[in-house]
Amino acid sequence: MNTSSRKPLRLALLGCGSVGSQVVRLLREQADDLTARTGAEIELVGVAVRRPDLQRDAEVPRELLTTDAVGLVSRGDLDLVVEVIGGIEPARSLILTALENGASVVTANKALLAEDGSTLFAAAEKANRDLYYEAAVAGAIPIIRPLRESLAGDRVRRVLGIVNGTTNFILDKMDTLGSGFAEVLEEAQALGYAEADPTADVEGYDAAAKAAILASLAFHTRVTAADVYREGISEVSASDVASARDMDSVVKLLAICELRDGPNGPAVSARVHPAMIPRSHPLASVRGAYNAVFVESEAAGQLMFYGPGAGGSPTASAVLGDLVTVARNRLNDVRGPGESAYAQCEVLPMGDTLTRYHVALDVDDRTGVLAAVAQAFAEHGVSIQTVRQEGHGDDAQLVVVSHRATDAALSATVEDLRARDFVHDVSSVMRVEGDS
């Protein structure tokens, strides 16, 4: 088939777990295609692993395996390095060494990019090499490239993402079956959709890292994981999900990145929390462990990118797509678009973020309670969109949905209501998203 007269590009792979072994498989199975699309052969010259004796999915040639990752990235004859180890160290040092030694890098490392992307981008810039990371957000779904290139002539206003498959699987099951969080988590763990220690997924840390990366890209501003407000789904109850259903809505864990008017000009809000969205919203139909990223931009309008958010083979597909581009750039001795942080907007604290609340209150069943609740909202400057009264006697409930207000005002309103004697319980508090 296609062969190239150009000398092969030399590639090292760091990590050979579920993603790395699929990268090796695709490199072998699609070698002809890759050569045709790149313009030169891509030759795998080394694979750094911690345990060379481990049985692996793909037949990784034993002679390529090494435990000396530092030696591998320092050898100086590499054109390309793929990093799929994950975590902060040694991944960061290895990427920096690879760049210093003249290799372009493709990484799937969301945690590292969200914590210290600017160091990596600066090193890539200095070395005049590429640093690509499509696989770091939403697995196989092309979202980095569309944000960085396709929408380069547009202005992104908002990104709403379902970027964690574990939590979407759990919330989807809670919605479908009416079950509680703990019960569904167990099922997700049994099926392999959740890890034994589910904290990173369930408490929103994974999604927050992705939110930082998406916000940085969308708004040309450095946003780190520490800048992202984060709430997980472990407090989401069957009653919250039922409340959502009554509103013809579903509960999703959303990564939300918005451009807003701040006190000193355009400002960025980046946050991860469960929210109700209407069932008619395109994100509401994202089921199971799938991911999707919904983008609102000034000229293009509403776009959505949907697909598998994790898994060895999908993630490897994203890595290989980057690898072809980066390899072409190496052959042409150019770089793709680098980090773009020229806007450097302020990042708003959560309290200043504008949002809407859905609040369900168990209340005394007597005249005047509705007025008193409305008064509490008004005192905090929060305007009410709808109030629904349900039940009688001990089951009397008020369901309030607010208009948009600052999160600080909304949160203070709820605290205030909790202290009122006619409020027996605040049975559900949830933010509402998905309209403009």
Add this chain to the structure above:
Amino acid sequence: MNTSSRKPLRLALLGCGSVGSQVVRLLREQADDLTARTGAEIELVGVAVRRPDLQRDAEVPRELLTTDAVGLVSRGDLDLVVEVIGGIEPARSLILTALENGASVVTANKALLAEDGSTLFAAAEKANRDLYYEAAVAGAIPIIRPLRESLAGDRVRRVLGIVNGTTNFILDKMDTLGSGFAEVLEEAQALGYAEADPTADVEGYDAAAKAAILASLAFHTRVTAADVYREGISEVSASDVASARDMDSVVKLLAICELRDGPNGPAVSARVHPAMIPRSHPLASVRGAYNAVFVESEAAGQLMFYGPGAGGSPTASAVLGDLVTVARNRLNDVRGPGESAYAQCEVLPMGDTLTRYHVALDVDDRTGVLAAVAQAFAEHGVSIQTVRQEGHGDDAQLVVVSHRATDAALSATVEDLRARDFVHDVSSVMRVEGDS
């Protein structure tokens, strides 16, 4: 804000209708951003129009307008040309002249690419310039770039697209309201979703052009509009839509591009026709005039790209995204990935395409009819998945859904059934898609 020390890139715009005027607007409003992302200013030096005295959406500087498009693209000092005239000529000659004179080209011209893309790609290759066309398929939705770059390390198996907003609007209304085609078409025309002469949309010509472009890209094979089998939606009846509803499905006009085993190796099937898809399929929830492209690839799995498929501003967003990339390439004196036709698979005729049929028959209400119908399918080698009997007496109906078979065998089966005396009428025939 950001300024660049590099000399400006000189851009000519061909056409200044709904898309062109939005391109001018975005160039002006986002000038600083574009400079920051490109690395040099983009300077609009001329706009070719037919009627310079026409009132335009954006304030296009009068002194840039010219009726001499040939003179504009021949002047030899252009770096970039955007073509948004549409149609075959003079667009083709102008693009070829622009490339010969050293400009890279961004076009939104699906008809031209689908009819004679290979001439354009060859010219771009020869001139060592870019030819980008994200806006040609599905408006603002980034689909060309994901197929060409993000999935470059993967193998696409199938593309299912809702790529025509007019027909999706009509079918969606028929589903929601239960109305007939003619009635909804009138409403669509009144609302501006369909043109006075709706043939190009309604009969599937527009979608067929896009299918040719998608199939070419996805399978590295030259597919022209003439290779694409085409059926429009003017024959879709309220009863077809009701039949779909009974199957928990919806009718969509799909552009379908598949890689299949052909008689001489891998072969491509490219076709446009109405089909039933299950309501649970992600494409089923694409409402109104929105577009979406569903991609199944070997490693990445199922991806979907969703957004507005037309409109001046969304299409201009896609043009600008391409323009930034092409401009960066010009500054670096490189080209992006060119046409990739190395696979050059055979294109299967429709008769050889594997598909499934949903057939509703009005039949005699007597014992033995079901057996006779089943026998007719069996004689053509078509296996039946489900049969449902409904009604009695004059209302007796059989609804048959077949397993996968060649379109030729399925079509012959239906012809055969029409001729049987116990079949009063074949009330609905529709292909079924959306499962593997």
